[in-house]
Amino acid sequence: MKKYIFKEQKIVQEYKYIFLCGTHYEKENERDKRNVLRQFLGNEGENYRAVILEDNFIFKKDSSRYLVYDDIHMKDLYQVEMLTNYLSDYNIIIQESISTGAETGLFLSEPNALRKTCLLLPDKMAVEEDKLGQFIRLAFNRRPNDVKVIKFYPRIEPKIISDNVKYWHTYFYEDKIGVNLGSKILNFVKTDHLEYKIQFVKSIEKVAQGGIHYQIKKKHLEITLLPRILLCCIASLFNIEELFQKVINAEDKTLKDYIEDIKQCLLEIFMNTIEEKTGLQIESCSIKARMNVNGVYIGEIIGMCLYLFQAAGFIEIEKDKDYVENGKVIIHRKMIVYKDGSNHFFYEKYKDCIDCAVGTQITV
Numbered sequence: 001m002k003k004y005i006f007k008e009q010k011i012v013q014e015y016k017y018i019f020l021c022g023t024h025y026e027k028e029n030e031r032d033k034r035n036v037l038r039q040f041l042g043n044e045g046e047n048y049r050a051v052i053l054e055d056n057f058i059f060k061k062d063s064s065r066y067l068v069y070d071d072i073h074m075k076d077l078y079q080v081e082m083l084t085n086y087l088s089d090y091n092i093i094i095q096e097s098i099s100t101g102a103e104t105g106l107f108l109s110e111p112n113a114l115r116k117t118c119l120l121l122p123d124k125m126a127v128e129e130d131k132l133g134q135f136i137r138l139a140f141n142r143r144p145n146d147v148k149v150i151k152f153y154p155r156i157e158p159k160i161i162s163d164n165v166k167y168w169h170t171y172f173y174e175d176k177i178g179v180n181l182g183s184k185i186l187n188f189v190k191t192d193h194l195e196y197k198i199q200f201v202k203s204i205e206k207v208a209q210g211g212i213h214y215q216i217k218k219k220h221l222e223i224t225l226l227p228r229i230l231l232c233c234i235a236s237l238f239n240i241e242e243l244f245q246k247v248i249n250a251e252d253k254t255l256k257d258y259i260e261d262i263k264q265c266l267l268e269i270f271m272n273t274i275e276e277k278t279g280l281q282i283e284s285c286s287i288k289a290r291m292n293v294n295g296v297y298i299g300e301i302i303g304m305c306l307y308l309f310q311a312a313g314f315i316e317i318e319k320d321k322d323y324v325e326n327g328k329v330i331i332h333r334k335m336i337v338y339k340d341g342s343n344h345f346f347y348e349k350y351k352d353c354i355d356c357a358v359g360t361q362i363t364v
Contacts, residue, residue: 002242002356003272003356003357004240004268004269004272004354004355004356004357005269005272005273005276005354005355005356005357006198006200006233006236006269006270006273006353006354007198007352007353007354007355008197008198008199008200009197009198009352009353010195010196010197011196011197011198011232011349011350011353013047013349014047014196014232014349015047015049015312015346015349016047016048016049016089016090016189017049017051017087017088017089017090017308017312018041018048018049018050018051018088018089018090018091018092018189019051019053019084019085019088019090019091019092020034020037020038020050020051020052020092020094021081021091021092021093021094022034022093022094023094024169025052025054025055027054027055030175031171031175033094033120033170033171033172034050034052034094035052036171036172036175036176036177037050037092037094037120037172037177037185038050038052040176040177040182040185041185041189044182044186046336046338046339048189049311049312049313051084051088051308051311051312052311053080053081053084053311055311056307056310056311057069057080057307057311059077061324062324063319063323063324065319067255067307067310067317067319067329071254071255071256071303071327071329072255072256072259072299072300072302072303072304072306072307073256073259073299073300073303074296074300074303074304075295078106078293079293079295079296079300080304081106082106082110082291082292082293083227083291083293083296083300083301083304084304084308085106085107085110085113086112086113086226086227086228086289086291086293087227087228087231087301087304087305087308088116088228088308089116089189089193089194089228090116090117090118090188090189091107091113091116091117091118092117092118092120092185092188093107093117093118093119093120094119094120095119095120095121104119108147110292114147115193116191116193117147117148118148118149118150118185118188119147119148119149119150120150120151120152120185121149121150121151121152122151122152122153122154122170123151123152123153123154148188150181150184150185150188152172152173152181153173154170154171154172154173155170155171155172155173155174156169156170156171157169157171194209194210194226194228194229195209195210196210196228196229196232197210197211197229198212198229198232198233198236198353199211199212200212200213200214200273200274200277201213201214202214202215204224207224207225207226207290208226208290210226210228210229211225212224212225212229212233213225214270214274216274216278216280216282219280219281219282219283219284220282220283220284220285220286221270221271221274221282221284221285221286222285222286222288223270223285223286223287223288224287224288224289224290225287225288225289225290226289226290226291227289227290227291227301230287230289230301230305231305231308232350232353233266233353234262234266234302234305235305235309235346235347235349235350236347236350236351236353236354237262237265237266237269237347237354238333238345238346238347238350239347239348239350239351239353239354240265240354242265243261243262243265246258246261247261247262247331248331248332248333249330249331249332250330250331251330252328253328253329253330254326254327254328254329255303255306255317255327255329256299256303256327258306258329258331259299259302259303259306260299262302263298263299263302266287266298266302267285267287268285269354270285270287271284271285272357276357289301306331309346312346313334313336314333314334314336314345314346314347315331315332315333315334315346316331316332316334317329317330317331318330318331318332333345333346333347
């Protein structure tokens with residue numbers, strides 16, 4: 001087997017993962033605001049990848065097509081949404097109800113999330129109450145000016161639950177993103193917060209700018225990096241033929257099996273890379289993602305990266321017909337087709353991030 005290493009370089013035209021949050025999501029309803037917004041972003045650029053968690057994943061294991069968070073070791077909604085925040089480039093919260101206050105609170109309380117989070121707010125004159133002020137000023141002790149807010153002027157329909165219970169639900173005007181609103185949204189998602197790169201650094205402070213920090217203690221390698229940079233590293237691994245065969249179209253495996261294969265490959269390549277870089281012998285490796293989410297470690301992050309790749313339309317994780325009993329799945333890759341007629345698989349963007357160590361290939 002060849003000895004692979006990471007190559008240090010910038011990642012050009014990286015995908016932008018845009019986490020869409022809101023309430024009352026109706027998957028099959030094309031008028032649903034998140035569906036409309038996803039369609040708009042996809043039309044504006046192939047690299048814009050809108051992520052709607054409810055469209056793909058659930059907590060309870062059943063025979064539906066939805067994947068289960070427990071299969072990737074994720075235990076609660078807080079872990080799921082905070083980790084998705086760390087892996088995404090932007091969060092857009094359609095803030096229009098009491099229930100969306102949870103997402104608002106999570107993201108506005110995290111400094112790194114605050115700068116990449118935007119609230120889409122229906123004009124306060126069109127709904128019953130000023131929910132933005134209610135959550136920001138009272139619950140999270142922030143001034144509205146601290147938060148990126150884009151207002152839109154909705155079309156409103158009543159949703160009747162019973163004779164005594166109804167609420168107002170908003171839709172985008174004509175179920176489209178208008179020119180003015182679209183311009184504001186695009187200006188937000190074009191803001192760069194991070195330099196996407198594979199770069200190994202000795203200074204721990206450079207992790208915040210996208211560097212991969214390493215240190216060696218008694219032949220043990222410690223890697224520290226941002227979850228978003230780890231996502232790029234994991235995407236790069238799909239270009240390794242040996243791992244590709246273990247993941248794509250493999251059979252008789254659970255998601256936890258895939259996670260373990262990717263984890264072992266990732267650890268090996270980090271060790272190979274730093275051995276090549278320093279000339280020192282390394283016998284073991286650990287990876288720490290810099291984030292503030294308790295109970296989430298490298299295995300959970302790898303699993304969530306696979307789920308993010310599915311939500312972004314890069315892969316399809318198909319359940320086995322006996323999934324409820326055996327938990328087995330098959331992972332297929334999906335072709336990305338561009339407007340100019342070109343196409344490729346998502347991991348090919350990162351093919352130059354992986355190489356063989358010079359003079360270390362072992363042939364049989």
